[in-house]
Amino acid sequence: MFNQPKQYINGAWVDSHSQETIAVINPATEAAFGTIAKGNAQDVEDAVQAANNVYLEFRHSSIDYRKQLLDGIVSEYENRKADLIEAMTLELGTPVTAAENVHYEMGLAHFKAARDALDDFQFQERRGNNVVMKEAIGVAGLITPWNFPTNQTAIKLAGALAAGSTVVLKPSEETPFAAIILAEIFDKVGVPQGVFNLVNGDGMGVGNPLSEHPLVRMVSFTGSGNTGSKIMEKASADFKKVSLELGGKSPFIILDDADLEAAADAAVHKVVDNSGQVCIAGSRTLVPESQKEAFIEQVKAKIQTINVGDPQDSSVNMGPVINEKQFNQVQEFIKIGQAEGATLEFGGEGKPEGLETGYYIKPTVFSNVDNTMTIAQEEIFGPVMSILTYSDLDEAIKIANDTKYGLAGYVYGKDMETLQYVATSLEAGVIEINEAPRSWDLPFGGYKQSGIGREWGDFGIEEFLEVKSISGFFN
Known part of the structure; x- marks a missing residue:
């Protein structure tokens, strides 16, 4: 059995306030093969506060430091290849060959692409004695779907970390174990406390309070159009930035x-x-x-x-x-x-x-x-x-x-x-x-009701940034 009844908040595995769990079903057998924490609003509150406490410090971290973090994540991700493949085969029911050659590889590629994008990414542009800066937006809430457990989480996490944004991740309760392994990877690599937080649970218990939290300045969501519409509506209450990757009929x-x-x-x-x-x-x-x-x-x-x-x-x-x-x-x-x-x-x-x-x-x-x-x-x-x-x-x-x-x-x-x-x-x-x-450096996203914003590579980094101009920055 795969079991993780704890949440990863502020650099540690901690008990969920709910003290409840969710069974995770193997779609090939229709039987439970593991359990996860069923988070609640208090878990979200703890995670958001942890991310908010360090967001300024991480925003000011150097590009070289963030490159080192992503390099470490890539290396440890490769070390956990067998575990990731096993988890995705069980939780998603994807054939083991696809878990290895598609899902595992896509997640790896996105971490590499974000790291490589930092080699040329311009966070500052001088204009005379003035400067235009791109800086991390603050706490980002990441809500990911079940159909690509490593790909969708890696896209968002890689872009956010490269941008210098702190995050709270809510993966799908249908396929949570790939995200749990990513949390273990981040912990081993030494991602600073509070920069990355994982709260497992369902949409009502975790997704809603995360997307509505006043300290969350940006919500990145992949999933159905109906849910995306509700997130956008709620985000309008305090003008959160939203990035939505929704459905298609291609x-x-x-x-x-x-x-x-x-x-x-x-x-x-x-x-x-x-x-x-x-x-x-x-x-x-x-x-x-x-x-x-x-x-x-x-x-x-x-x-x-x-x-x-x-x-x-x-x-x-x-x-x-x-x-x-x-x-x-x-x-x-x-x-x-x-x-x-x-x-x-x-x-x-x-x-x-x-x-x-x-x-x-x-x-x-x-x-x-x-x-x-x-x-x-x-x-x-x-x-x-x-x-x-x-x-x-x-x-x-x-x-x-x-x-x-x-x-x-x-x-x-x-x-x-x-x-x-x-x-x-x-x-x-x-x-x-x-x-x-x-x-992997091409932008990914849709027109019309397929979403707002773009992911992958440098475009994915842009989603987690705000633009600031400072007059008289240079002598």
Whole structure:
């Protein structure tokens, strides 16, 4: 069993004021495998006060010192690789190969990217005898989701530490143990007391009091649009800065000159990776009307090779979804898709054969999807592909942008001029051409209802800074 009934506050593991715990469920077995503290408002108060007590001192810490801290975190993170992989496989149900090659690596990359960004980051700019300064905003409340336990926490923590901001972290109670290991890493490295604080618990007990606390000057949240909207509304009471990374319904546009087999393979992985629990999942697949049938056949051939099963099995490439609630939600979307007239090409309702225990879902493909259908407009957060068709490029772009979201977009084809035209026409913050790998110093964030602000690298550092001008700073 994994057990951590304490909170990490002011550089020490301390008892939670609630004296209550939360069971953490393994989604592959539906059984509890650990417990964490169920924090309350007093735990949040202690953590925020600890962060507030040292925020000026940490704001004035040197860039070299913060580089050393991040270097130490990177080194100890690498030492804890096996522990992080084990925790994520158990708490998220991600296949062990993905836990190692995706989740673990993403967290590591973000700590490295923030450290490297400090080599060139300008916190001061001289203008005559005056100076423009960027300085840490103060205490930041970080609220992270369950779908990427190391990636989402590392993005926020790395940016905040590089900026010189003190933090209180509330990870998801569904996947808390990767964050607990990060706390152990920070403790061993010697992150100063009060600079980093971890309060486990649920949204009502910890998330709400953290986002509303008057000493918290900035809230960085990743999660659902509904929760993000509430955080933004509450933040307006005392004009907190907010950074929100929310949902998506991203288009995957296949051009008429694309290699259909390669495009189908890419499109399938954009909806089944991490069991579809990805905010940038390319869940709306747009294909030329003339190539629809050929593309569907390629998709069927590719998706039936996805091995769904026990995350501990190294041959498995798709595990369960996170919990019963998420399982039921995805099942409901599959029902709605059929009821609204989409054609079920593969998968469907229920669990895959032989996987009665665990929150496993059949990888599912719909064709003949109209962009007004629920499955084309709402974020499903499960392994469900909706195939839409278009007659020309202008229609493809119009369909792609016809959504309340604007987080990501994908374009697949051969003619570079056309690829560039489509990429620059999409209303989204993250665009990928032909599966080109993303550099860790590129900004990440969305348009419209996909959020406010940007993360990753130097853009992630900027989120935790305020701008100050001082006249007569120099003789």
